[in-house]
Amino acid sequence: MRKTDTTIKYVEPDSIAFEAGIEAGDKLIKINGHDFHDILEYRYLTAEYEVTLEILKKDGSTEVITVENDYEDLGIEFAEGLIDEAQSCHNKCIFCFIDQLPKGMRETVYFKDDDTRLSFLQGNYVTLTNMSDEEIDRLIKMRVSPINVSVHATEPELRQMLLGNRFAGKCYSIMQKFAENGICMNCQIVLCPEINDGEHLKRTLYDLAALYPNVNSVSVVPVGLTRYREGLYQIKPFTKESSADTIEFVEKIQQDFLERLGTRLVYLSDEFYINAGVEIPQSDTYEGFPQLENGVGLIASMKEEFDSAIKFIKKKRRSRYVSVATGEISYDFIRGLADRIQNECGGVKIDVYAVKNDFFGGGVSVSGLVTGGDIIRQLKGIIKTDTLIIPHSMLRDNDNIFLDDVTVAEVEEALNVTIIPTYNDGYEFIEKILNEELDFGG
Structure with missing residues (x-):
């Protein structure tokens, strides 16, 4: 009931x-x-x-x-946003990030949703493993589209192993039914070295391409590994070499899709390029950035906006000194943007800090998983400004709270700063740095 x-x-x-x-x-x-x-x-x-x-x-x-x-x-x-309760995940994925969280965090952080309604309404990704035939028919009848699908592999046995669920092998047949009925899908692949990469990845991508245009886009992201993996499936992290190999492998498939379908269809997350030391592709290669929420094209998108926005900075001398905190993986990019602003604006000084993720450890280095506690411990006594700009992605659930339950107010008090969150937007980044609106009137 x-x-x-x-x-x-x-x-x-x-x-x-x-x-x-x-x-x-x-x-x-x-x-x-x-x-x-x-x-x-x-x-x-x-x-x-x-x-x-x-x-x-x-x-x-x-x-x-x-x-x-x-x-x-x-x-x-x-009162209840979905009207009934959100459906929880019944999988035991070998790469599940929630299984790698430390104990003692707030209860909502540990909830694993696998609800197609949240996929449609909020963009969450679902595995399609807990769907009955009646539910599939209901979604088709109501024309619920798009649906975001965590695919990971299309080979039934491999997907069953990856998700730890004997029903996981039905995913591709469900997707075929959705495609036959005009439902659009965006797909995600969490790539694990020597498990679902190589020829397995090729099989998955070509299977998904067979459903184009109903499969609208596919993101490939590297598995995230924290230091809390005791007793979990042994997975190797991506290295510089394996990241470079993955880029070369996927780019060949992208080129084939572009020639045959008129679209690259599959896009690698920024982490692969940064880990490999390879230049991020130009913005037009992301074809409208359909997978930004998965960290795919974030840097190219922000750079494109920044390149346009910097032309609208008002020509005047300023007196402005601010700090920016970011994850290790994006430090070089943010430092580069800060240098360009300093060169353009006399009297502006920007300190940029790469915050190491001690909270999660492992290979976690993205900005969105930086915690308030790590910011306090690493910047206390070091930061020299009274303003600290952070990516909005560090804050959870549209609240002024970090993933470790430390609040923005607590960080502000500990560091004696005012925190200003900013979205991944080149225009907004400049405006927050300068504390002024850009002059679009010329």
Whole structure:
């Protein structure tokens, strides 16, 4: 039995629901006479010109309201975002990052979701291993698209081993059914040296290419390994040499896809290029950056924006001294941008600090996993400015808190600084550094 909660938490002012007299605390019981069980069914049933809503009011009375919404959102938020509970992951992936977390972190960090609704609504990746035939048909009926799929391998036996799930081998047949019914998919491959790389990777990529254009993009990211792997499957980290080999291997496949399909289709994460000491590809090779959320093309995207934005810096002398904290892997890139700003702007000085990830250890060096505690320990007594700019990706769940539960306020107090988060955006980076808006008026 699915546990649902259709209590309305918030009604947007001046929205269709607001004008109809719907209030926070009311419950939505039926839509057009139909029961609904989750947020997808809610969206599907309300995507009509005229919608009839059965409302259980806070005082216990029932109202039936018909609204004309012209296919607009009604302006309702539910107490439970999905209306029912998020589906958890039943896999035991040999590379699972959550299994490599230290003990003592907040409970929500350890939750493994594997929910196609979160894939559609928030861009999360799902493995398709816990889906019934009925659920597959439901998604097709509602035209839920795109779906982001964690593929890792298309060979059934290999995928079963990678995911530790005897049902994992059905993934490609499910994807074929989605493709046949016009559902678009973005795919992810976590690459593990000597396990699913080489000819296994080639098989996976060509299988996925056979579903193009319904498979819209494929990212390949290196396995992330922390120091908390005791008792877990032994996986080798990527080295400079194996990263370079992977780049060469995938670039040949990209070229073949480009000639046959008109798209490269598959894209490597920035980590491969940095680890190999190979120059990041130009922005146009990422074909619109369909996999930015997977760390694919972040540097090329930001550089492209930065190259454009720096032309709009106002010509004047300034007095500005700030610091930037970043992960080890992106230090050289951020230092390069900082140098260009300093050269362009007299009176501007920028210190850039590469924060080593002692919290996770292992080979973890990306900015998004830097913790507040590591920033405090490594910059205390060293930082000379009263402003510290950090990537917004260091903060979790849109809150002012780092992954280790240290808050922004605690870091500010410990270092006697004001922290300014910035997104991976070349324009915003310059504006935060200079503390001023760019002059687009020429």
